[in-house]
Amino acid sequence: MIKAEIITIGDEILYGQITDTNTQWISAELDKIGIKTVRKSSVGDTEEAILTIFSEATSRADVVLVTGGLGPTKDDITKKTFCKYFGTKLAVHEQALIDLKAFFQKRGREVTGLNLGQAELPLNATYIQNKLGTAPGMWFEQNGVIYISMPGVPYEMKGLMSDAILPRLQGHFKTPTIFHQIIRTVGIGESILAEKIADWEDALPENLKLAYLPSMGSVKLRLTGFGENEEVIKAQVASEVQKLIPIIEEFVYALEDIELEVAIGRLLKEKGLTVSTAESCTGGYLAHQFTKVAGSSSYYWGSVISYDNSVKINQLGVRPETLDQFGAVSEETIIQMSENVRQKLGTDFGLATSGIAGPDGGLPDKPVGTIWIAVATKDKTYTQKLQLGGFREQNIHLTSINILNLLRKVLK
Amino acid sequence: MIKAEIITIGDEILYGQITDTNTQWISAELDKIGIKTVRKSSVGDTEEAILTIFSEATSRADVVLVTGGLGPTKDDITKKTFCKYFGTKLAVHEQALIDLKAFFQKRGREVTGLNLGQAELPLNATYIQNKLGTAPGMWFEQNGVIYISMPGVPYEMKGLMSDAILPRLQGHFKTPTIFHQIIRTVGIGESILAEKIADWEDALPENLKLAYLPSMGSVKLRLTGFGENEEVIKAQVASEVQKLIPIIEEFVYALEDIELEVAIGRLLKEKGLTVSTAESCTGGYLAHQFTKVAGSSSYYWGSVISYDNSVKINQLGVRPETLDQFGAVSEETIIQMSENVRQKLGTDFGLATSGIAGPDGGLPDKPVGTIWIAVATKDKTYTQKLQLGGFREQNIHLTSINILNLLRKVLK
Incomplete structure (x- = not known):
């Protein structure tokens, strides 16, 4: 096993003044x-x-990856x-200087004093050239240990x-050939999923490993296959995925690492279908899930x-008597919201959410977390009642995932 | 100096399978x-x-805080x-058992085998009782070093x-009396802010320290004051803040640690004023900034x-000829969007955004990152053109902050 620190x-x-997102990303890539x-x-x-952490790490790891401390100011002492x-x-370093000058020139600037030191x-x-910034990457070898130094700016480090x-590490350590297959699921919790596929997982060949990566x-x-021959591993993984899919088919939305809103x-x-939304409890979060995807304006x-x-009455045409009789958080209201937004905006689907996000506003018969969602199509309107928890941000997020999943099912 | 690890x-x-948010929070609180x-x-x-990290940490720190590995399964080996x-x-532990049983009873469940071990x-x-979960907190002392063990679930750890x-650590180490004053600013970058207040900062008394905590x-x-007497420190900090405010008044939105949307x-x-929004490039993100705040439905x-x-034409009443002549990303369009949404929804303010969020869709005269924002009031409509960068999510986020800041200025 090749060990990294x-x-x-x-x-x-x-x-604790800034969030470190680098180490999680680096370890996942390794x-x-x-x-x-x-x-x-x-x-x-x-x-x-x-110096202390360098010598400690040297005693434990084959490769030591270091980020940060490469800026031009005197606080940045990594290189020294x-x-x-x-x-x-x-x-x-001659090439580093050429690249640095070119980097500044492209931006219409001269390299000045402090930056020259980079x-x-x-x-x-x-x-190692940093195409996205001014602090170069560096690779060192000493007594069989590799040291890598990178800037702390996340997108520069990732570049x-x-x-x-990563390619250089693979070459250097002659790491085993590895093939990953991502299976993205929605609408099923980790423990129930694990139970459902336990028999399949237990029967996996020794050189195949399954990881559960849950998010809210x-x-x-x-599913990761290790071995010597890439084609053989790929075929092995594919054959196992073929056995897995029928067990959890209704929950699988992609066989690659993309978010649900991207898949939809x-x-x-x-x-060639289009969507509009009418949001109450999600308050714009659902629209943001759609619109954060580049190119979403086409659908x-x-x-x-x-x-x-x-706004429900005047802009969405929900009947005041429906609101009076059943309330805003009801199947009757959500049906009108979804059908009317679909018609008014002239799209194929109309999605609607209405619920009590909390922390306040709960009623005896409708506690915080009571949420209705609907997907209206030309022919039929699909509704669903959710009973979520007491946390506002979580309720907004989970409502959004649930309605995207409902749309996904309707699309199939 | 009291040192923690x-x-x-x-x-x-x-x-890298899950994100560690605990260590940042803990270090900021310490x-x-x-x-x-x-x-x-x-x-x-x-x-x-x-064991290795325990003995390393012991040699460096006065207090060692440990999270994780306290679950009921055999993977969780921290206690052993x-x-x-x-x-x-x-x-x-008798009290731990009583609390554990009460915790389960409250949820209508019995404590079973694995959980009993907790x-x-x-x-x-x-x-140390964990009121929010089943894994207790623990406090150890040995050779003058304190060790603290907490569950990894963030809200349990924070509780x-x-x-x-934290109170116990303050008591144990007799840490100096500390008073913090937060000053939240918007609309000014870290380096320009630092320049503006350099003279003030340089003249701060020795026992007052300033930290810059930037986010996008x-x-x-x-501003933190250290000393013996809390009243004296508070007065010192207040007097310095009074000198600071006039220098950066236009950028200060709160003297406590709240987000801009909460302050607004x-x-x-x-x-007693109300707001509606008409969003193009922010696509719901701006609405979400308002609605993620509990109680926002009142304004x-x-x-x-x-x-x-x-939708701009049919729902917002933007004139087709305006879109033809000036385009959707223009001052003329944004004025109509903001004024019309204000009128249609019957609110005091109408906010509108329209721009090219990217990464595609840029034009020679309107590159990606060209964005118009507007705040319409009964008497006047305020507009502003932003020239942001090439990253979609960043453009959406910064547009939202900029328009909230424009609303804040109008409100004053």
Whole structure:
């Protein structure tokens, strides 16, 4: 097993001033190529702390990945500390300087004093170009251990990892051939899913491993095959997926790593169908799920968010007597909302949500978390009642996932 | 200086399968009471890894905070490993058992086999009740070092920290009296803000420290006073804040730690004013900013999301000839959107957004990131053109912050 250790350098992370999203991403990417992270650490911007963690990590890991501390200011001491650790010094790296100048030139600027220092690397570093920023990536080898230094800016780090470092690690460690198959599910919890597929999972060949990656409202399965020959592993994985699908078919929405709203967007685009929404309790969150997907304007036409009952009546044409008799959170209201928005906006589908998101506003017969959703089509309107919990943001999110899932089922 | 080390136990975090939000929160809370985090680490669910990090941390820190590995299943080995580390053993803790049984009873369930084990604690542990879950908190002392063990479930951990552990740490270490004043700003970047207030910051008394806590589109300032007498520190901080405000008055939206949409919601409620929105490029995200705030239904009435031009024309009454002549992304269109939504929904303010969120859809004269925003009132419509970048989600988020800020200025 090849062992990795990930080190984040910077006081802002240590003191909780900024969120570290890098280490999770790096460890997940390493996992995909068969490298196991054995320790993650954050240390501050002091030479002593950095030198200590370098020597600790060296004793445990085959590869040490370091992010942060590469900026142009005097707080950023990662490079100097690498020099001290390796007993070497900084010098201008010719190619790094050329790339740095080109980076600035493209943006119509000159490289100035502090930034010039970014072309200086420890003498034993292998230079890795950072196409998205000014701090280069670096690769070191000493006594069989690999050290990688990257900037802390997430998209720069991701660019370096994907373009250069992950392929290089695979080559260097001759990691086993690995093939992943993602199976994305919705509408089933992790434990029930695990029970349903337990027999299948237990019968998996030794070189195939299943991982459950749950998030709120959906579970991602990742089936990984390890071996020597890629074609053989691929065929093995495919054959197991073929056995799995029939067991959980109604919950599977994609065999690749995409969000539910992306999968639905593709379905709508393929079929040339359009959607509008009428939102009460989700209050724009459902529309945002559609519209955060690039290109969604071709199938998503718009929404009427009717937070106030006057908007339900005047903009959506919900009958006041329906609201009086059954209330805003009712099947009768949701049917009118979904059918009317569909008709008014002239789309194939009309989606509607109405419920008590909380934390206040619960009624004896309609506690917080009582939510109605509906999908109206030309011929039929599908409704569903949800009974969720007491947390507002969670109720909004889960309502959105549930109605997207209802639309998915209607689309099939 | 009192030094803390935070340790997260669990393979799911190590392999990047779940996001660790605990360590950031813990370190930020420790920072507030004057305890400095010197190292954060994640290790897997193995005895060896846990014992190693325990002894490393012991050599560096005055307090070691550990989360995770307290579940009822056999993967969860934190308690057993603490026993090994301290040379003690597990035994049923009477009060823990009483609380555990009460916890289950309240939910109409019996405590069963595996869960019963959660009332077993190392003999040297001080029991700390977890009111929100079944895994107790624990406090150990050995050779002057404090060890704290908490469950990994974020809201359980936060409950334990806030109710019991933070006050106990303050008592134990007799940390200096600390007073924080938050100053929340919007509409100014970190570096320009820092320049503007440099003279003020340089002249701060020695026992006052300023922290910059930036997030996308806004910067939070935290002025912290350290000392002996709380009243004296409070007065000192208040006097410095009084000098600061005039320098950055136009950017300050709150002197407490609340989001912009919460501050605006309070202003609207106070003044008895209502808002509606007409969204194109923000696609529901702006509505969600309003509606995610509990109680927002009293001032936020609804939105028309006009992603398709037909919705702009039919639901918002934008004139087709305006769209033809100036395009959807224009001052002329945004004025009609904001004024018409205000009138149609019958609110005091009408907010509108229209722009090219990207990544596609840019035009030579309107590149991706070109966005118009407007706030219509009874008497006047305020417009603003934004020139943002190439990232869709970022453009949506920043547009939303900018228009909320425009509304804030209009409200004042």
